Amino acid sequence: MQQDVSRRFIRSTTFCFFLLLASGAALTFYPGGIFGISGLIYWLIDFPDAAISVAIMFAISLVVARLPESALTRIGLDAGDPVKLVGLMACMGLLLAVAGTRFVYHEYALSMDEWMPRLQSEIFASKALTATVSAEWRPWGHMIYDSFATFDPDSGQLASGYRPGLAALIALANVIGNGAYISSFFFAGSIILVALVTRQIAPTLPRAPVIAALLMVTSSQALVAGMTTYAMPAHLFFNLLWLHFFLRDRMIWHVVAALIGVITASLHQVHMHLFFALPFFVLLLNPLRLGPLLIYGVIYLIGHLLVIGWDSVLISETTGKTSLGSETTREILARIFKLPGVTDLSAVWTNLGRLVLWQNLAFVPLFAAYFLLMRSYRNRLVVLLLSSTALSLVPYIFLMPDQGHGWGYRYLHGLLGNLFIVAAIAWETSLANQTYTRIRTFVILLLIASPLIMFPIRGFQVSSFVGKYHQATTWVHSLDADVVIVDDFEVPIGSDIPRNSALAPERPVVMYMHTASPEDLSRLCSRYDVLVLSGEDFEHVGLRPITFTLPIVVNAHNMLLDTMDASGCRRLSTEPSESGAAQQ
Structure with missing residues (x-):
């Protein structure tokens, strides 16, 4: 009976994976929500990778379906010391990301989301909030610096139009090394933190932290993002760090978590951390705990007002103007907010397919196992993890259905830890024993095959794509x-x-x-x-x-x-x- 369930589960997850990717590809033709650089990356990288990934999963499913029972029981994940294993994975992740930053990404800032923090970090390094474009070049400042920068042609004042948090961290990293590598350390830190938070959420499942860390270190999206100066690796790191201190549940740690939340809000967009954190505050409402709620309320209110005021207060005070001509956060939201149409929803669906595609292929059956195979294990923190992920998707349906540049689905990058924790719990509660040995073998083979095959392929693809722009910039x-x-x-x-x-x-x-x-x-x-x-x-x-x-x-x-x-x-x-x- 269990073998029939296992075979159906493997066939179903493989088919659903294919259906997710195939439907996403079809939607790029009609109604066509993916366009521009997002569409270019999709057809050059994501679409061929989807075909390869489906082939890998299908081939392994065929192999597992034909393995005798005696072979299935011999294939397993031998657990060592979890602390040593997680530490080893963090070191491996750091080495891969550092090497990738140099040899795959060429230390280049491909998109404006990567370049603007570097531009602002250069300004911060000069001990100023804004730079002054010389009178010689001021008439053409709008041609020299992209519209993502804030430039005043009268005074010549220049600054990034982005939040200052990541730029400040890059400037600090440049003091002691090379800021281009900062995301590599966020990636390595996220490997450790996802294991730590998994242990806090599921203390009775000793191997779950190792599985969560393994999914993180073998995630192509997490690894490649660790080669960039996007804000997303920092969002992932600080989200997990916030959750770690929040779950420690003492007043001093709630103060620390609130301060981390403000730092996270300063990285890129304010809403990212708020939507991530909001579901977890339910824990402070039942039973009602006014002390921690007051801490978060006061620190978040003051901190977020300062962060939001970066474009309208700090820059304008430095230049002596009320505005530099750039839009405020409220004006930008009012301009881009709209009720989603079919095109917008199709873009979100295709990008969700990208999110799944850029993870270890074992994530697919593990995540499915949580909903389809688990019966007795119940944990309300897992419900909050899933709610946090779903809630974080909502703004993009209304504001930015497509992501432009990005590897995988960068708008949900900060939620990867949530997803990996759920998948790791599914391994421990459904597959670690001898009940579903065929599914367990299927997952183990995917865990191994996915990085061995996809890391080299994606390394070549990303290096080829980014390298063209790096060469062009160097030449020009x-x-x-x-x-x-x-x-x-x-x-x-x-x-x-x-x-x-x-x-x-x-x-x-x-x-x-x-x-x-x-x-x-x-x-x-x-x-x-x-x-x-x-x-x-x-x-x-x-x-x-x-x-x-x-x-x-x-x-x-x-x-x-x-x-x-x-x-x-x-x-x-x-x-x-x-x-x-x-x-x-």
Whole structure:
């Protein structure tokens, strides 16, 4: 009887995994919620990985279905000292992430979410809150720095438009080392913390912490994020750290947890920590505990007001202006909030498929086992973990259904610990004994095969993708000119190429074309030696030009090109010697 249940479970989870990924792929065609850089990454990386992952799971399911009972009982996870095992996994994770930062991610800040904290960290390192763009370059500041930065053309004041927390941590890391590697340490710390929190939530399940740590260290999403300067690895680390102190349930630790919550809110977006933490406050309501609630209320109120006030108070006070022209948090939310349509829901569904795809494949049957196989184990903290995850998804349905850049589903990255704890509990309560030996063998083989096969594949894919932009940035900033203009009408995600210093941009100063007006270009080209790079000029690094047909875009683009030609700008594509050198 149990063998029939096991075979049905394996077949069902494999089919559901395939169905999740196949439906996500179909939804990219219609109604098509995934687009832009998100769509590019999906079709270059996620879609082929989905085919490989389904093939792996299907092949292992066939092998396990044919194994005799005697073989099943010989396959197991021999448990050693949990503390030593978790420590070893944390060290392995740190080494992999550090090596990946250098050799896979090239220490590069690919997206604006990665670059803006580095830009602000440079400003913080100068012991200032904002930088001052020199009078020479001030008229073109909006072309030098992306719109994600806050720039005042009158005073020349410049700052990141992001929350300051991660930038401050990177600046601190730069004092003692290299801030580009900070997420590697957040990743390693998360491996330890997920085991620690699992032990707090399920103290009667001694092997669950090891399984949770194993799922973390073998998560492609967690590992690759540990190579970046996204805020998401820090969110994961601080969420788990907050939960650890919250569950210690003493007044002093609640104070510490509240302060950690404020730090977490300062990393990227304020809502991320609040939606994560909200379900756990139920524990302070039944029975009612006014002391801890008062601690969180006071510290969160003051701390979050300071964090929210970063763009409207700290920057404006430094510049002596009431506004730098950038939107406040309330204005941004009012602009992007909308009731979700079919396109938005399809984007969220596809991204949930990405979330599952970028984990160890064993996560699929383990998570399913919690709901389908477990009978006697009940823990209200697990319900809160699941509620925290579901609640954290809600804002993105209404605000940002698609994620743009990202590996896996970065908007739920801070919730990976929740999911791995639930999966680890499922292992201990449903699969650790001899009841479902076939399912247990299926999970063990997936635990082993997934990182062995997918880590090298994803390492190559990410290195290839990021490497193109790293090469492009290095090349562009080495050209012989006063100014280099990237034609980001033609270059795919050309905004990921210019990387100018916040304090003292060095020649060549690299600028975006899409933010320029004809007057900007006319004055620039008449004053400086300006080199214009078309989409074709980037083919030597593997970036193919974009073709666009929308008349309004074509006309605007042609107007800018004509202005630059008439004003004496050079085009690399019309200079045989330099163009030829570029191709080499």
